[in-house]
Amino acid sequence: MESLFRIFTVPEAPDSTLGQIEKHLSENLEDFLSSHIVAQERPLHEIEQDFADSTIPEQPEFVSSHTETLLKKLVAQSVHTASPRFIGHMTSALPYFLLPLAKLMVGLNQNLVKIETSKAFTPLERNVLGMLHHLVYGENEAFYHRWMHNAEYSLGAFCSGGTIANISALWVARNNLLAPRKGFAGVGAEGLAAGLSHYGYNRLVILVSERGHYSLGKAADVLGIGRQNIVTVATDENNRIRVDALRKAAADVTASGGRVLAIVGIAGTTETGHIDPLQAMAEIAKEYRAHFHVDAAWGGATLMSSTHRPLLAGIELADSVTIDAHKQMYVPMGAGMVLFKDPGLVNAIEHHAEYIIRRGSKDLGSHTMEGSRPGMAMLVYSALHVMGRRGYELLIDTSIKKAKYFAELIDRQDDFEVITHPELCLLTYRYVPFGLKAQLPHASHEQIKEMTPLLNTLTRYIQKTQRENGRSFVSRTKLTPAQYGHEGSVVFRTVLANPLTTETMLQEIIAEQRELASHAKNLMQQIKTTAEHCGLLVQEPSAL
């Protein structure tokens, strides 16, 4: 009992056992973070053996011995998301100063659902939402003075990530569209079937490009709208929604008795980093009195760069915007936000209880999808202050420049081709051996259909093997490139957000990929034979 109490008591000295464990952990973390590999290869089924016991341990264990187990079984088998050679996903390096601050945040253990368990964290979170709102919408000082700390309104909502942010935005849109009025208590109260019937719509529809994030499908499912009522609109050769196709889709929905609930623009697609023509989309949304949501989970931070901000022109017309601080704002996992242009919009999802979030209170929980939540806003606040807008600008400009360098590097190779060029710091590419790079752009659709499955297999093989080798990591996805007749093509996908990634590393990454391809002898032979068979001219590597 005594020893159990002790673990809840402040450890007295830095040379206490816990102090020493902390030091040991910090050193280990630093070793891990500065190591040059991306992952130690060990098959998942082997790791699963270390996590196979389904019984809660009966007896307590010393922190020191447990820590050793963790370091060996967990940390050593984690992914080095901070490695500069980990350029495959949107999870990147963190600025080091956030780690002690994160410990502080966790230690304070505030719960932001209500003032009584968060006090100053509540105005801080509202402040961060205000800063991001200002970044997007640029309202004047009087606006923020009036709304930022106003109990009855909200400039946005914090949440664990972009998915909840997107769901929240569409929830708000749905409840505002099917709002209470005479004879109807609102969709929130009466439900969706009653709402549709009262308003006389046969369905609600969300329009988004075919590059939209999968969380939108989830949102349509959760909200009762139905995944089939996400109408995906075709994109142009740059993965941007085709405005003409969008206009037609909206007209079709309306003509068939449906109602366009929302049009969703993407500012930085997850797969290719492209940005939809937001301004034109906003106009169509206005025409159809639809909610205009912009999913800027990735791209939102770009607004801090004077150079690249114009790419997002029109975002200020959005009714709501999703931004993830744990993506391009370099904050640890778990910091999503949705911003609302009109501070009264969120009242459509307002809720109260007797013991907290009472009417008129400033409790943040009255306008969020989640209930109890940690004070992640503090880390966003600190990151914004310590790096400043200019710091972010430098980071973002550098990332985009690096992506452009990488695209040029790939262009210069005889056996790699860029599939989507970078607009933000994302690009996709693939390996195309035997001089096919020069020929594929002129190939017939039949030839493309012959070759693509084999190239897909090769890309998959290279990506998996490179990941398993653990020196570097790019991800992969499947696109339908316009230049290849919209044939489903597997590509390498890279996100160049780590400031420590160098040009040399990028050169090494494609060198390794070329090397890996050469090991896949059977597959390479098959590609060669098929190419010849379908009439493409094949070159030996030596001839290149």
Add this chain to the structure above:
Amino acid sequence: MESLFRIFTVPEAPDSTLGQIEKHLSENLEDFLSSHIVAQERPLHEIEQDFADSTIPEQPEFVSSHTETLLKKLVAQSVHTASPRFIGHMTSALPYFLLPLAKLMVGLNQNLVKIETSKAFTPLERNVLGMLHHLVYGENEAFYHRWMHNAEYSLGAFCSGGTIANISALWVARNNLLAPRKGFAGVGAEGLAAGLSHYGYNRLVILVSERGHYSLGKAADVLGIGRQNIVTVATDENNRIRVDALRKAAADVTASGGRVLAIVGIAGTTETGHIDPLQAMAEIAKEYRAHFHVDAAWGGATLMSSTHRPLLAGIELADSVTIDAHKQMYVPMGAGMVLFKDPGLVNAIEHHAEYIIRRGSKDLGSHTMEGSRPGMAMLVYSALHVMGRRGYELLIDTSIKKAKYFAELIDRQDDFEVITHPELCLLTYRYVPFGLKAQLPHASHEQIKEMTPLLNTLTRYIQKTQRENGRSFVSRTKLTPAQYGHEGSVVFRTVLANPLTTETMLQEIIAEQRELASHAKNLMQQIKTTAEHCGLLVQEPSAL
């Protein structure tokens, strides 16, 4: 540029600037956590002045100077949720060993949506879900061997907290009820209106006691079911759902063309800590082929106590169970879980994408409501190992014993009365001066109606003033106690989960409340006059 890169680079020595800042922060945190006050009183509108600037700072700031600002403006104005005198909410002290581990977890910055950004964290999380599943359902070893790490199935889902857990459970229930079948692609695909119409129900209904958590209303709203279709069922004198009333409600719903989607049992109501008769509820759920969900966000951890586990008998019959590790499992904020009895149940919300959570992958994101998520499961894993089942048992038994002591202490006072007795470690009570304690139980409904508003005002006043004084904190809520004709009564609400709360502290807390009441002279006079006026016998404090 150089200095910007440096912040992403591992600091070299413990005596580096960042090392020193970290030390300073740790000391400050320790000071804060060991201080005896609950909150420094400073009006919120003053604190808001510190967070009033809506512009993102243009220039970077030194970490050292930013840290000082944070300590002064934020930390000093936070709530001491770890204080043993903070007994008002479910946010409590943390075991200290979790802090360095939390820093490690944040530093690793894994993203659990997919294996490629989480590797060993994925089996670890599945392991934790397995352990909790085992705690609830106690299946045999073969069961866990078969399902725990199976890519196509899931024993549950991690999430940021109980609200998302409850929404997820009801989402799964909704999609399983209105499942795909011939001529219908399922509610997830076609939407709720189509689902109701296809299956021929006029509405879906969720049945829960009037003590159900407010997140269930939110779930009904989000899921398109409608808040009006949460039918709240009356409770008995111990805040447990009345089984006869539940049975009648289910029959009424069905008779009127509705369909009982789910029956929700509560294992530890948020306001009073009572546990519904789960076994009986499970039977009714079975009878109506309704999903049986148990919201054990608070009470779930009680299963680790051999003494008190029987209170939750019947939980093993639930189709799904919510447990919050950041409540009675003493893990930092942000660790919710929903468990599913049948590992195939979650397939009703399965979703995929091309670049992650591909079909057949072990990516956890295919079965969760959230997308990108931090590795909070690690902290649950560590807490379970370091404290062990026996450690938790001791903590839980001690808390309940302490709550029973506090109830007896209040019972012994002449001017305090217990409103709800503790079943878990929660209880509610209020201050009743002038010997009214002895008389109210025999008072007429008219007399109760006269007195209650005044007693409510007094309770509110005491609670707010005590909070503002900052030495200790109890919360308040409004109940409808059976013993007082279901009149809406404001009560003090306490959660006695902090192991360091002593009996002396509890004595001091009610002494302070009595003292505060005596300062409210006008109100006290009004209570006295009204009591006399409506025929209740009044005693002077001195006579007690």
